[in-house]
Amino acid sequence: MSLLGGAVAAWPLQARAQQSERARRIRILTTQSENAPDGQARLGAFTQRLTEQGWTDGRSAHLEIRWGAGDAERYRRYARELVALAPDVILADGSSSVAVLQQATRTVPIVFAGIIDPVGAGLIKSLARPGGNATGFTAFEYAIAAKWLELLKEIAPNMTRAAVLRDSVIAAGIGQFAAIQAVAPIGMELSAIDLNNDNAFEPAVAEFARGSNGGLVVTGSPFGAAHPDMIVALAARYKLPAIYPFRRYVDAGGLVAYGSDLASQFRLAAGYVDRILKGDKPADMPVQAPTKYELVINLKTAKALGLKVPPTLLALADEVIE
16 A cells, blocks of 8 residues: 655555664544545645654555545544554544544544634543543634635626535534624525435535526535535536635635645644653644645636636735646
């Protein structure tokens, strides 16, 4: 099994017969697909930082990864497999992957990145003192969900209806929708579409698109993380302006994204892994929130939708794709 290509080819994941007895065992469970560029970028940032901290493959560290690809059953199976490999620490992304890991072990340290509301999901006791075997980095706070609706309305001022694509079975899906509801302006028709089954949500989006002046707010979810191309293609098919929680959607052709840089979180997560391998306990390591969010706008998509992005918004963008 290989982890990554290119710059991180020096981190093969197959167990080696000549592996040093002193090598620390680092296991990884990700919600991403192995062929997803975004997933590769995150793992590349993680392994690069590990190398900079002196964890050398074959001598001081040995990595092994499982790609969940948005499949809940895979998460459960892979969590059991990784725990059975007696890791010193596990890196995970997504609340679903952390939850199944904690079902498999309450003693092996877990470092997470890109998690939404780990307290609400029951993964930790508090941000300041997690109190268990998991700690790491959150993707964003719920307040950002309100900003999504505001930004989309600014780009598509005629929008009077918004469908929120969310996963209703996880705490983050409920919390994000509630934050959007709290700020929806008078006259804005708000509805929710469950984003946890491709066979169910596509007809729901098609039905929503039959009305006029509609737009989509795509929230953070395990399914969305694993299927950004599918969701962007659906918005394009029905000519719906949409805002997304991470830039990978805009790279796939989406209109606009506002969220944190997850690759940088994986780089920071390597620092937490380093600390744990040197003796720190996750229970005492505070969970950290992003300090910066990035706004990315795709002008090609705006043009295809017949939208003109306000100059004031373009001036605020961290990146504009033309």
